[in-house]
Amino acid sequence: MDEFEQNPQKTLMIPTRHKCAACFQQFKRKEHLVAHMKVSRHSVHQPKCGVCKKYCKSFESLREHISGPLAKAHCSSVFAQNGCHICLNVFLSPVSLGEHKELCLLTAPTPLGTTHIPYNEYEVLENENYVHKCREAVAIDCQMVGCGSDGSLDLLARVCLVDEEEKMIFHTYVEPQISVTDYRYELTGLTEEHLRDAMPLREVREKISQILYNGESIGKARLDGGKANLLVGHNLDSKLDCLLMSYPDQLLRDTATYPPLMKTNFASHSLKYLTKAYLGYDIRLGTYDTFQDCVSVMRLYKRMRAQEHQEGKTGTSYSHDTKWNRNMADQTSQDLENMSPDELFQISKSNYQCWCLDSRPHDPIRDWSL
Numbered sequence: 001m002d003e004f005e006q007n008p009q010k011t012l013m014i015p016t017r018h019k020c021a022a023c024f025q026q027f028k029r030k031e032h033l034v035a036h037m038k039v040s041r042h043s044v045h046q047p048k049c050g051v052c053k054k055y056c057k058s059f060e061s062l063r064e065h066i067s068g069p070l071a072k073a074h075c076s077s078v079f080a081q082n083g084c085h086i087c088l089n090v091f092l093s094p095v096s097l098g099e100h101k102e103l104c105l106l107t108a109p110t111p112l113g114t115t116h117i118p119y120n121e122y123e124v125l126e127n128e129n130y131v132h133k134c135r136e137a138v139a140i141d142c143q144m145v146g147c148g149s150d151g152s153l154d155l156l157a158r159v160c161l162v163d164e165e166e167k168m169i170f171h172t173y174v175e176p177q178i179s180v181t182d183y184r185y186e187l188t189g190l191t192e193e194h195l196r197d198a199m200p201l202r203e204v205r206e207k208i209s210q211i212l213y214n215g216e217s218i219g220k221a222r223l224d225g226g227k228a229n230l231l232v233g234h235n236l237d238s239k240l241d242c243l244l245m246s247y248p249d250q251l252l253r254d255t256a257t258y259p260p261l262m263k264t265n266f267a268s269h270s271l272k273y274l275t276k277a278y279l280g281y282d283i284r285l286g287t288y289d290t291f292q293d294c295v296s297v298m299r300l301y302k303r304m305r306a307q308e309h310q311e312g313k314t315g316t317s318y319s320h321d322t323k324w325n326r327n328m329a330d331q332t333s334q335d336l337e338n339m340s341p342d343e344l345f346q347i348s349k350s351n352y353q354c355w356c357l358d359s360r361p362h363d364p365i366r367d368w369s370l
Contacts, residue, residue, distance in 0.1 A: 018030050018032070018033040018341065019033075019341055020033060020036060020037065020040075020042070020341060020345075021341040021342045021344065021345040022040070022042035022046070022054075022055040022345050022348070023040065023042065023054060023055055023056070024052075024054050030337045031333070031337060033341065033344070034333070034336045034337055034344065037328065037336075037344045037345070037348050038328055040057075040348075041348065041349065041350050041351045042055055042345060042348045042350070043055075043348055043349055043350035043354075044309050045307075045309050045350050045354035045356065046260070046350065047059045047061075047062040047088065047260055048062075049062060049065055049066060049075055049090075050079075050083070050088075050089055050090030051066070051074065051075040051078045051079060051090055052072065052074070052075050057259070057265075058259060058260050058261065058262055059088060059260050059261060059278070060262070060263055060269075062088055063088060063277075066079040066083060066088065067079060067080075067083075067085070078090060081094065082094060082096075082097050083097070084097060084100060084101060084104055086101075086104045086105060086277075086278060086279070086280045087104050087278070087303070104280070105280040105281075106279045106280055106281060106299060107281060108281040108282065108283060108292065109166065109291065109292050109295040109296070110292075111286075111289035111291065111292045112160070112168075112171070112289055112290065112291035112292070113189070113289070114189045114190060114194055134358065134359060134360065134361055135225065135229065135230055135358060136163070136164060136214075136229050136230065137163075137164055137229060137230040137231075137232050137253065137298065137301060137302075137358070138161050138162070138163060138169070138211060138212060138229045138230070138231060138232065139161065139162050139163075139232040139233060139294045139295070139297050139298035139301070140159065140160070140161050140208075140231060140232070140233045140236075140239055140294065141159070141160050141233065141234075141239070141290040141291075141293040141294045141297065142156055142158065142159045142160075142238075142239045142242055142243070142290070143156075143157050143158035143159070143188050143190070143288060143290050144156060144157060144184070144188075144242065145157040145176070145180050145182060145183050145184055145188060145190060145195075146180070146181055146182030146183075146184055147176070147178050147179060147180055147181050147182075148181060149181070150181075151181045151182025151184075154242060155176055155177065155178065155180060155242075156174045156201065156204075156242040156243065157173060157174055157176070157180075157183075157188065157190055157194075157195060157198075158171075158172070158173050158174060158188070158190065158194075158290055159171070159172060159174060159204060159208070159243070159290070160290035160291050160293075160294050161208065161211060161294065162291070162294040162295055162298055163298075164298065164302065166295045166298060166299075168291060168294075169211060170207060170208065170211060171290070171291070172198065172199045172204060172207075173190075173194050173195050173198035173199065174195070174198050174199060174200075174201055174204055175195065175198040175199060175200045175201065176195055176198075177201060180192070180195070186287070187287055187288050188287060188288060189286075189287040201243070201244070204243070205243055205244065205245055208243065208245070209245070211229070212228060212229050212231060212247065213226075213227075213228045213229075214226075214227045214228055214229055215227060216228050221248055221251070222248045225248070225250060225251060228248070228251055229251070230251050230252075230253050230358065231247055231251055231252055231253065232253045232254075232255070232297055232298055232301045233253075233254060233255070233297055234254065234255045234256050234271040234274075234293070234297050235254070235256045235268075236252050236254040236256075237254075253301055253355060253358075255271065255274060255297055255300050255301065256268040256269075256271075258304065258352070258355065259350075259351075259352050260304065260354075261274060261278075261300070261304070271283070271293060271296065271297060272284050274300055275296045275299075275300070278300060278303060279296065279299055279300065279303070283296055301355065304355045304356070305355045305356055305358050305359055306356070306359070307354070307355070307356045308356070309354060309356050327347050327348070327349050328344075328347055328348060328349075331347070
């Protein structure tokens with residue numbers, strides 16, 4: 001009598017696999033799954049496949065999952081028929097997909113060119129109009145010319161701001177602080193004439209601060225945001241550096257460093273790529289246009305802000321027990337290993353603040369705690 005006849009269950013035993021509820025990765029031991037959840041920082045705010053419901057670290061990894069060279073066969077097949085290549089959502093039928101595309105695929109904003117637009121005073125919000133209001137966003141873009149012996153040193157020459165309705169609220173050319181050696185005409189379209197009677201940098205900063213802080217004191221804005229606006233842009237650090245300005249980190253929304261829009265954890269996409277991939281049109285076909293870039297970065301922000309996420313839900317209903325209001329750092333190793341994969345996902349938190357949270361009414365106490 002062989003071993004199978006003596007103990008038939010021994011040969012048929014299948015080792016238990018512990019499957020991550022977010023990315024579906026499997027582990028032999030429960031502690032390995034717990035270690036994975038601690039490092040991966042999964043959350044319901046990550047992009048999710050509309051077919052298999054897998055959560056991905058970024059929209060780029062989701063795009064690879066559904067339409068890349070090594071895409072999952074079933075997800076790729078369904079997405080090819082009913083998926084939108086712009087927002088990556090999956091729809092019930094080709095008809096509903098066609099109706100959606102009419103709204104999702106945007107047309108490029110008309111470039112401003114090198115027209116001079118006079119400054120208009122910005123109207124700050126009154127307190128009674130601000131209570132229970134979602135925080136407003138302002139997009140910024142700057143244009144540089146070259147200085148120094150070889151023209152490689154960036155010098156601010158132009159700045160533009162738009163609001164959420166894509167209305168230009170500020171535009172000016174900036175007076176050069178030192179001699180310009182390269183106007184970079186092929187990229188900027190600027191000449192010496194554009195900067196001849198331009199606004200001094202100090203005055204530019206004052207005007208922009210008035211718009212951004214919205215009549216609020218700098219101290220109040222840095223404490224809990226106050227009435228200050230969100231500042232949206234691509235590579236915001238470089239924009240603020242050229243303006244010789246700073247702004248509270250919690251009020252910055254940078255499309256170059258927002259994890260769901262990044263190429264990898266350490267590499268960013270260009271605004272040109274992001275606009276084509278997630279808005280559906282091309283920019284910078286000729287000279288760089290500050291107004292067109294401003295509108296595009298605002299549209300990207302609003303599209304990310306409009307993502308629908310149900311915070312704290314993973315498809316399983318949980319009671320509002322106090323343990324679900326805590327994260328992994330508050331639990332012992334034994335407690336974590338006793339939780340199911342869904343329960344582990346429930347208390348897992350991302351290492352960034354999702355922009356969809358900006359769509360909620362402004363609450364200084366809550367915002368400060370995020």
